[in-house]
Each structure stands twice: as structure tokens, then as C-alpha cells.
Amino acid sequence: MAQTLSRPQNLREWFAVALVWGAAALVTAVFCWLLGDIVWHGLSHISWTFLTAPPENAGRRGGIGPILVSTCLILGVCLTVSLPIGIGTAVLLAEFTSDHSLFGRITRRSLDVLAGVPSIVFGLFGNAFFCKTLGLGFSILSGGLTLACMVLPILIRSTEEGFRAVPTSYRLSTAALGLSRTTTIVHILLPAAVPGLLVGLVLGVGRAIAETAALIFTSGYVDRMPESLLDSGRALSIHIFDLSMNVSGGDANAYASALVLVILLLAINGTASWLATYGLQRKAVTV
């Protein structure tokens, strides 16, 4: 890589190059140190029993079985709700709303603001609306729905970008064949917009799965195995928070749980970028 850059001519360029590489090295180092620390402390505690057994003694011993189940259920609710709404809104914004219309401008602006709202605000909103007003109480359903609200802005905006990146020639050629708008969207535009959708999904899910503040007020922290979506369930991030803050002697299991969370995140990222490359490959042939 260094060879492809032109060789620095003088001191100032040397300095600039050193600065750029230094910054990159620093970022990588911080990440490695963080990861290393978690792996170092956590790896030895991870076993099949840890992944499946229920926590004991407030989580000091035992495993994270029910917590993993709750986390997946919360994520499942979040995706089931946010994907259709997200894709629908993105289609509305990208295909049926002109850039300059009032509706489009207001919606986009609101989404951008919402995407930046701190998660604790979503947590309080979720608590007031889903738990109290809708009477869902502290439950996996409330938690998942709150996360959906949090993830939607990111998901919608990047899916919309995905739709906008599809060349106009597709729309013209389908229209010229007398195909309806709906057909075009479902069969041609949606598959081509998949990479954008995946980017939004990774960002959104990444944010959701690591979420603590929004879940504390909505899905609660009961660490029993949930029996239905209306049961309270403790998410992985909350478990880590609880173990490291409230439970003395819970550090080892906190590290192990953190490692599981990181592995989950990396796995989701990896799957999505694999899917995206696959999707992009299909698209790349177009050009």
C-alpha cells in the first residue's frame, strides 16, 4: 500500500503521512486492546453450559441461556416490526415522493433528527407508550417495539438511499414494457436496493443489540427464561451492565457475556457484509 502512494517529497509530507498512519494505528490499537481485554478475561469462561444454563446467584455463577433467548426474541420483535415498516416508508420516500415536496422534506428531516436522539429518550418514550399507555408492561414486546422505533430512522434512510442508487433506466425500461409500478418495485427495484437495506440493517441491529438504556425501561431485567413475548426478559447488554455495576464478583461472567455480545455483533456484521458483497456482485454485473 505504501508503495502505491507517491513517495513523500519532503519533511512536511513525511509529517502528514506519519499523522495519517498514526491516526489509523491508534484507532486499530484501541479496538485491538478492547477486544484483547475482553477475549483475555472472557474466553476461559465460555462453554456450552455457559451459553445454555440459567444464571445463578445473580449471575455470578451459571450461564446466560435465558438471556440469550430474551435477546434474540427482542431482536426478532424489533426486526419483524421495523423491516416491513422501514421498507414501506423507504419505498414511499424514494419512489412516490419528489425531492422537493413538503411531505418528503418534513419526513426526511424528522427521521434525521430521530436518528440522533439519545437512546434513553427512546427508553422513556417506550416506557410511557408501550408499557403504560398500551398496557404491555415490562415485556419483550415493549422492548422490541421500542428498539424498532430506535432502529427505524437509520433503516429507512439507508434503504431509501439504496432505492435511489438504482439507475433510472430500470424504471424507464419496466414502464416501457407496460409493467406496473408495484411490479417494478417488488421484482426489480427491491432486489437492486438490497445492499442499501443491508447497510441500514447492520447499523440498526448493531445499535439495537448493544442497547441498554432503551431496554432497561421497557423489557426490564428479569433473568428467567421468558415464556411469552409478554414476559419481561433481560437483554445481554443489560446483563453485562448489571454484572459489572451491581453485582460484586460478577466480573468474570460480565467479561464472558461481553465476549458473546461482541461475537454476535461480528457475526451479524460478517453475514451482512457477505450478503452485501453477494448482492453487490449481482449488481456490479449490471454496469
Place this chain on the structure above:
Amino acid sequence: MTPVEPITGPRARHPLEERSVCQGPQSLIEIDRLSLYYVDKPAFQDVTLSINKGCITALVGPSGCGKTSFLTCLNRLTDLIAGCRVSGRIMIDDLDVMAPDTDVIQLRRRIGMIFQKPNPFPLTIRRNLVFPLREHGLRDRGQIAQTIETTLRDVGLWDEVKDRLDSPALALSGGQQQRLCIARALALLPEVLLMDEPCSALDPLSSGVVEDLIVSLRSRYTILIVTHNLTQARRIADHAALFWVQNGAGRLIEVGTAKQIFEEPRDPLTAAYVSGMRG
């Protein structure tokens, strides 16, 4: 008006190659004082023209004189462009194209369009043809298979692709892609084909193949072709129309048989253009 052949009906083909059709000309499309504006900027104004059935009509003229815009009026693709306004009248047989209650889906089935850049869908070769057919209501597997073979034979692609119908259409060469796009349009049994510089993105060899294909479609279809290649226009067209930008908007300068336009142009602009002085 001849009713639109239902796509689900018997897949009747139009009779093959009858050069005669174009010798006793019979008008199919009547365009009356057509103008098109993009927001407030006119693309072309006041075009009155009649297109003969079964003939190849070439539209020529310098870049930006509104040829593409003109074609998109005929199948109302202009509906898709925000801020685009069209005035005037287009009659195909006795179908009023611009009328608000015209069924654009059926209109676009009757009028196929081929674009400058080949634009097959990112699907397999087979799916490229099946997808529009199904959407227009053809479900019968036998008829679909039959149509695929006939149209691919019509465009001379059958022998080249019959063994790889299920490979991606985008893996075909540019010329093959363009012929696939023509097949895709033909599969819907259109009466009119609009071709916007169909050869200009192709190498000379593929361009020649597509050109021969267009000639072979004469008289089965009414063809409007935009081309910057005057020798090509001269070779294949029965009629020719010259557009030119005057006072900031495209105008129809002269229209006539190809022979007359290219050999004894009446308008000095046409004379200059076809002699290559201002090409």
C-alpha cells in the same frame, strides 16, 4: 380501431416480410402540433407528423433537438418525468394517446421501446422474457416457452443462447443484450417499436447485426428509429424526419421519404445536415 390482441389469446404472429406494405402507405400514427416542455423549457414544439404503418421512419438531427423526448411522448413515458408537460395530440389508429383515460399499460404493450444503452434486467435470460409476459397475464407454460423460442429466433439469438437460458442476461455481450431487449419488447406483440439510437452503444459488428434485425422487422412492425448514423438511416429507413433546434426549441424541419430527404432535400438545413456539413 383494431382491438389490442389479448396477450393471453393465440400467439398469432404478424405476417412475415411484406415489403409491399410500405409501398401503399397507410398512416398509423398521427401527431398533431405536439410540444413538450420540461418545466418551462421547451424540448420541441409544434411537431406535426404522420407515421406510416409497417414502415421504418428515421428521426435524425443534432444532439439536444428533442428526438428522445419526442419518442417518449408516444408511449407516455413522459408521465414518469416530474415537471414534464406535453400538449398537442397523438392518435394511434383511433386511440388518443394523451387522453387522461387512456390505459397506459395497454398503450405501452402496443408500443415497444428500445433504449440506447441495452438494459436487460439483472435476471436470467429466460426470466427477462418470462417476467413481462407473466405480468401481462400469460400463464400458460407451453405458450411462454413457445414465445421465448419464437422471439429469440426473430432476433437471431436463439442459437447463441438456447443452451444457457438460465444464465444471467448481463453476462451477454452488448450486442446480444440489445437483441435480448428487442426480443423482450417483441414478446409482448407490439405494433409499434420506438428505437432510440439502438446501435450507438455497440461495436460495428454487433451494430450491423442489430441493423439487419431491424430491417427484418420492417412491415411486421411500425418502427421509429432515432439515429445519428446518417448512412444507416439512409440504408434502412423508408421515411426520414429532420429535427433541428431553432429559437431554443426543437422543430421538425423536413419530413419525406428517405430517398427524397437524403438525395433531394428541400430545406437548406436538411441539405447541409445530410451532406455532413453540420453533422
